[in-house]
Amino acid sequence: MTFHIDTSTGSNIGIAVLQGRLDVTNSAALLNAFPEWLQQTTSIIFDCSGLNFLDSSGLGAFVRCLRQTLDQNGDLRLAALASNVAMIFELTKAKQLFSIHPNLQDAIDSFSS
Amino acid sequence: MKTLIVIKEQNHAWVRNAFPGIHPLLLTLCNKPYIEYLIDFAILSRSEEIRIMSDGSLGEVEAYCMNGSRWGVELTYSNIRTTDDITTILQKNSRFCRDNRTMVINGFVFVDYDKESQYDSIINTMPDGVIASAENEGCLILRGQERNPDAAPAPSPPINLESIDSIESYYRISLDILKNKSSQFVLPGYGNEPECFIGRNVVISKSAEIEKPVSIGNNVQILSGTHIGPDAIVGSNVIIDKNSTVTESIVLDNTYIGEELDITGKTAFQNMLSDPGTQAVLSMEDPHLLRSTQNNGTLSALLRQITHAITALTIIILLMLPFLLIAPLLMVQGKWKKRLTDYHGAGDKKVISIATGTIPNQGVTGKLASIFSLNRYPLLFRVIKGDLSLIGNLPAAVSDNSSAPDQDNMTHYYRPAVFSYAEAENWPVIGSDAAIVERYYMVHSNPLKDIGMTMKALINLPHKNTPK
Amino acid sequence: MTITETTHSNIHLVALKGALDASTAATLAKNSVLSGNLPTVIDLSGVDFLDSSGLGALVGIARKKRAANSDTLLACLNTNVRKVFEITHAYRLFDIYDDPYTAAEELSKKISAL
Amino acid sequence: MSHTITLTVPGDISYTRVASSSASQAAELFLLSIDKLEKKTEFCHAFELAISEAFANAVNNANDLTEPQPITIQFIRKGSTLTATVSDRNKPFSIETPMPDISTYPENGFGLMLIRNVMDCVSYSRKDNTNTIRMSKTAS
Numbered sequence: 001m002t003f004h005i006d007t008s009t010g011s012n013i014g015i016a017v018l019q020g021r022l023d024v025t026n027s028a029a030l031l032n033a034f035p036e037w038l039q040q041t042t043s044i045i046f047d048c049s050g051l052n053f054l055d056s057s058g059l060g061a062f063v064r065c066l067r068q069t070l071d072q073n074g075d076l077r078l079a080a081l082a083s084n085v086a087m088i089f090e091l092t093k094a095k096q097l098f099s100i101h102p103n104l105q106d107a108i109d110s111f112s113s
Numbered sequence: 114m115k116t117l118i119v120i121k122e123q124n125h126a127w128v129r130n131a132f133p134g135i136h137p138l139l140l141t142l143c144n145k146p147y148i149e150y151l152i153d154f155a156i157l158s159r160s161e162e163i164r165i166m167s168d169g170s171l172g173e174v175e176a177y178c179m180n181g182s183r184w185g186v187e188l189t190y191s192n193i194r195t196t197d198d199i200t201t202i203l204q205k206n207s208r209f210c211r212d213n214r215t216m217v218i219n220g221f222v223f224v225d226y227d228k229e230s231q232y233d234s235i236i237n238t239m240p241d242g243v244i245a246s247a248e249n250e251g252c253l254i255l256r257g258q259e260r261n262p263d264a265a266p267a268p269s270p271p272i273n274l275e276s277i278d279s280i281e282s283y284y285r286i287s288l289d290i291l292k293n294k295s296s297q298f299v300l301p302g303y304g305n306e307p308e309c310f311i312g313r314n315v316v317i318s319k320s321a322e323i324e325k326p327v328s329i330g331n332n333v334q335i336l337s338g339t340h341i342g343p344d345a346i347v348g349s350n351v352i353i354d355k356n357s358t359v360t361e362s363i364v365l366d367n368t369y370i371g372e373e374l375d376i377t378g379k380t381a382f383q384n385m386l387s388d389p390g391t392q393a394v395l396s397m398e399d400p401h402l403l404r405s406t407q408n409n410g411t412l413s414a415l416l417r418q419i420t421h422a423i424t425a426l427t428i429i430i431l432l433m434l435p436f437l438l439i440a441p442l443l444m445v446q447g448k449w450k451k452r453l454t455d456y457h458g459a460g461d462k463k464v465i466s467i468a469t470g471t472i473p474n475q476g477v478t479g480k481l482a483s484i485f486s487l488n489r490y491p492l493l494f495r496v497i498k499g500d501l502s503l504i505g506n507l508p509a510a511v512s513d514n515s516s517a518p519d520q521d522n523m524t525h526y527y528r529p530a531v532f533s534y535a536e537a538e539n540w541p542v543i544g545s546d547a548a549i550v551e552r553y554y555m556v557h558s559n560p561l562k563d564i565g566m567t568m569k570a571l572i573n574l575p576h577k578n579t580p581k
Numbered sequence: 582m583t584i585t586e587t588t589h590s591n592i593h594l595v596a597l598k599g600a601l602d603a604s605t606a607a608t609l610a611k612n613s614v615l616s617g618n619l620p621t622v623i624d625l626s627g628v629d630f631l632d633s634s635g636l637g638a639l640v641g642i643a644r645k646k647r648a649a650n651s652d653t654l655l656a657c658l659n660t661n662v663r664k665v666f667e668i669t670h671a672y673r674l675f676d677i678y679d680d681p682y683t684a685a686e687e688l689s690k691k692i693s694a695l
Numbered sequence: 696m697s698h699t700i701t702l703t704v705p706g707d708i709s710y711t712r713v714a715s716s717s718a719s720q721a722a723e724l725f726l727l728s729i730d731k732l733e734k735k736t737e738f739c740h741a742f743e744l745a746i747s748e749a750f751a752n753a754v755n756n757a758n759d760l761t762e763p764q765p766i767t768i769q770f771i772r773k774g775s776t777l778t779a780t781v782s783d784r785n786k787p788f789s790i791e792t793p794m795p796d797i798s799t800y801p802e803n804g805f806g807l808m809l810i811r812n813v814m815d816c817v818s819y820s821r822k823d824n825t826n827t828i829r830m831s832k833t834a835s
Contacts, residue, residue, distance in 0.1 A: 083393030084394065086393070088395060091374050093375045172668065175667070179734075190663065191658075191677065192663075192672035192677055193677075194676060201687075205679065206679050207679065207683040208679040208680035208683070211680075473774070600712055600716075602715065602751070603708050603754070604708050604709045630715070630743060630744075632744055632747040633806045633809055637805070640800060664813075669809065674800055
């Protein structure tokens with residue numbers, strides 16, 4: 001789990017790279033780290049290309065992060081979901097809550113348009 | 114006419130991965146096991162004998178189809194080697210094929226026939242050789258003496274074959290049967306209107322919406338706020354929990370779909386959700402997607418214990434008279450056999466010893482005892498004592514390791530009881546079928562509902578005990 | 582257990598009759614054709630009962646012949662015998678025919694093709 | 696009236712057939728008495744096979760030092776369940792044998808696997824120097 005600011009499009013976009021599994025054992029870590037990221041920018045992307053498993057507590061963490069971002073008038077977008085992670089979003093209707101992009105660049109570009 | 118069905122392991126290897134535990138020949142397409150389609154087609158072609166061959170195990174198929182008397186045909190089974198070609202296979206069955214027109218169905222293929230058509234004329238007049246083949250793999254071959262070689266081939270609908278070689282083709286063919294071809298086959302379930310097939314013991318809650326076409330198996334619970342269909346195939350022993358949607362999807366047997374889920378364009382099998390299009394598989398190891406997250410607090414547990422105790426007391430009083438009249442008679446007759454067994458207890462009580470009584474359902478006294486479920490009567494006092502719940506799980510014996518609840522289930526989802534939810538619902542009482550209904554009620558029951566379920570168990574049990 | 586030896590298409594054809602279990606398995610080993618090195622078809626149509634000892638004897642015969650580059654084909658398994666093959670997966674080891682004569686002819690063809 | 700049949704058979708392998716065919720007949724009689732004949736062949740064969748295996752197993756377990764001990768076989772009827780027990784006074788053994796390796800296909804070791812497959816419930820106990828393997832199957 002790393003976080004950096006991308007300025008390639010002129011605005012500050014926070015990119016969190018998530019790796020491996022996000023489940024009941026480590027979703028709290030994401031929730032703890034998130035407010036700090038939110039202080040740096042309110043345009044945030046979760047790069048999920050390395051995320052290969054997500055359970056409902058992980059999904060719950062995503063939704064809480066999104067809620068916090070929306071409260072700050074920002075947006076949390078998701079990029080490069082693995083097929084099984086994408087299925088969780090479809091299954092739980094969480095798909096409607098997030099803007100989901102096929103790759104990181106797409107997600108970055110979506111903030112400037 | 115005879116029919117040889119030749120299906121090798123390699124033809125259906127994908128089934129073992131996608132739906133582990135299901136024998137591929139028993140995999141259901143629109144709730145009808147695959148092999149039954151082939152048997153039906155063989156019968157339409159006037160086959161009197163059918164032989165099923167494989168290079169793998171056929172035990173489960175044999176246990177299911179037996180000798181074919183159910184269909185009025187003679188069914189036999191035989192084994193071949195993986196390397197055998199069709200010529201060798203015919204040699205190995207030379208006695209079976211001798212002096213007979215033989216149709217060979219080769220490969221894990223779906224035969225697209227129509228039950229209203231006659232296939233014997235085409236099969237009897239066509240020359241030897243391949244008469245139909247599937248795009249990828251599998252064909253229909255004719256061998257042996259033609260019955261009327263001179264007769265002109267009678268007009269007959271073409272027979273299309275399609276190989277079932279992936280979860281994608283399985284999904285496509287199954288939904289195609291439901292949507293467009295349901296009149297071509299004999300499909301299981303009652304339907305007083307077309308495109309709607311519903312099996313036995315299906316409970317559909319009032320606020321659930323069912324949209325045609327759908328096919329629903331046996332022992333299915335569809336709860337409030339759910340939306341099933343259009344284009345949904347729901348197998349047997351399935352629970353679709355509150356506010357979930359199942360559209361353009363197949364839910365296979367013994368599957369529990371949790372609350373608030375949206376199953377669209379998928380196949381769901383036990384804890385595996387697959388997308389036939391992308392071949393992506395989601396293994397729902399996360400318990401919350403399968404079960405509700407709600408955890409009964411101590412207060413409601415106390416409330417339940419009190420309700421159970423009061424209800425037990427009421428039943429004790431109601432059944433006191435029959436018990437006092439019949440029990441001494443049974444004891445004298447020596448019909449009441451008791452056995453003390455150790456069972457897993459709930460919560461902090463590790464082990465509870467219960468004397469379970471069995472009463473043979475014979476004679477006037479035995480029948481009366483069965484009507485009033487008197488063998489459970491002494492257990493009711495244990496409810497008041499707090500050892501058992503009135504309704505919950507069938508107690509798991511300590512000695513029987515297979516049925517022991519695991520640690521997680523033990524804390525939240527196991528409540529040994531006098532009556533089990535499965536008994537109340539008339540479901541199978543042991544095995545995974547029972548587990549699914551009991552787990553459902555563990556999560557969803559409330560004290561009031563429990564009283565109702567107990568009454569249901571009291572009413573249903575005598576029927577269950579009555580020998581057929 | 583009665584053992585009847587004949588030949589068909591120059592192939593030894595051994596028909597067994599009776600129950601093939603621990604008490605009779607040893608008699609197979611005493612038979613010169615079965616314990617020999619020549620290709621053989623074993624006709625099981627008269628075998629109404631087979632247990633694991635009987636199966637073990639058949640596997641032993643086939644294995645010995647295999648070592649001498651000879652085949653052992655089986656013919657006519659009845660339901661009870663097939664059940665034992667099914668449970669133990671022994672069907673993976675044998676070529677099983679429903680007619681002993683066809684089996685002998687096929688075996689003969691295979692040998693002359695070599 | 697008691698519905699138990701007890702057979703005592705000399706602990707010699709040549710008596711295997713006596714044990715197994717009695718089992719088949721006991722099973723047939725049992726089915727006849729409860730009038731459930733639909734799966735007769737399968738049910739009788741299951742007992743024939745299981746007893747054949749259990750008997751051979753008991754004999755092969757004999758202690759080489761002592762005289763062969765007789766083997767006791769019992770058939771107990773209870774409701775629609777028939778239970779067979781095979782008891783011997785030989786060396787203790789285990790019924791928890793692993794599944795034999797199919798690829799190498801040993802010539803023995805399939806006995807208990809067959810018993811487990813054809814019976815509904817199999818258990819083993821040792822008491823007073825006696826091994827008892829208990830096998831039951833319910834007619835459906």
